[in-house]
Amino acid sequence: MKPIKWMFSVAVLIGSMAPAIADAEVKLPSIIGDNMVLQRGQKVPIWGWDEPGQEVKVTIQGTSKTGTANENGRWEVIFEDLETGANNEVQIVGSSERTLKNVAVGEVWLCSGQSNMEWTVNNSINAAEERAAANYPLIRHIKIPHTPMKTPQDNVPSNGWEVTTPETVGNYTAVGYFFALNLQAQLDVPIGLIGSNWGGTRIEPWTPPVGFKEVPALKSIADNLDSYPQVSPEGKVNHQSPLALYNGMISPLVPYAIRGAIWYQGESNRHDGMLYFEKMKALISGWRHLWNNPEMPFYYVQLAPYRYKGEDVILPKVWEAQTEALTIPNTGMAVTVDIGNVDDIHPRNKQDVGYRLALWALAKTYGHDDLVYSGPLFKSMEVKGNKIVLSFDHVGDGLASRDGEPLSHFEVAGENGEYKPAKAEIKGDTVVVSSKDVPMPKSVRLGWHQEAEPNLSNKNGLPASPFRAGE
Known part of the structure; x- marks a missing residue:
């Protein structure tokens, strides 16, 4: 009878281990998936998680790279010289297999800020016409959900990358989409938009710790980073406090390769005056540190005229700060004094905003030296x-x-x-x-x-x- 007992014990042990073995699989951050756009002309990291010690092989365009999951299960491989184009597959083989389809290689831009960046194509002028014309399979968009977090995250849930069609484009960032349309028309390459934005937010929540530390004028924040973001007794993170959105909506995107960022924000910081310039320095420097690219392009929108309550010179002082930010290398500013609506804080003409941002990018990032890209x-x-x-x-x-x-x-x-x-x-x-x-x-x-x-x-x-x- 003893051999029977021994065999029964082994069977129980094996049975108890089976779920763990079955659960072992390659996992990817939500930024990496079907329909994504990978950045051309740069080192392109692909990363994820698996069982510690597991070798993971990634193949793109006939080239394979192998990485090993560390003690935390994270693995990463880096590709270079990917060929521009669409219809690629990415094969990932670890403790399980994944095949990512319809992957493109082109230009990738982060689209961030508050409501005027989050403002959708559906709510812009000529929305019906724009939707009907939106057959642009080489333009892709991913929306990062509103996710304030207490500590920096390595992933954020999302619905993944979408290909531009009349059915999908309505919920895209309008400024980002019209920016992409103009780039795509001139560059004839795939364009990827990462929509990480949230209406009403200040600039401080988007800024990484390193950004605050580099700007002496923000010492009061830099010296107290351990107290941010603010968290209620119930555990709710204050999404307007420093670091909250960096932790939950920017950190999970790193190190996904991007060309640069476009930014439309400032309404919620309009009382800052020239201090807003210092905060822009912190944001830009911080993001450039995150992506290890000190020259990463950063193009932004100067706020449009609007009938705010209070002193009528508060907004011009922010305009002044935004103009001063042009002294930061590799930045550019789309001026909107002629396409706003003083009765609407969300001017519906996002087409011209995207166009003007694209002029800066085409001239300064893509070498179209013949363009006039700024007003006086x-x-x-x-x-x-x-x-x-x-x-x-x-x-x-x-x-x-x-x-x-x-x-x-x-x-x-x-x-x-x-x-x-x-x-x-x-x-x-x-x-x-x-x-x-x-x-x-x-x-x-x-x-x-x-x-x-x-x-x-x-x-x-x-x-x-x-x-x-x-x-």
């Missing part, structure tokens, strides 16, 4: 008697009044700092500003009001950014 940006001023002569960068084919009317929203001030409406005239590539009420002008400003929609532009149809100088 203040360069310098010179006082000449009772006039101020203004010079601009990005005059393009010449300065112009967008609507053919006299130039609007210029003001000058004398020694007393009291601004008066000014007459402004285009003289070659300069603007000459004067006021009969200010015989000895010292300073000048353009569009210094939250509802201002100044008409100075270049002949290429791109508007000038508000500014002040001489104060």
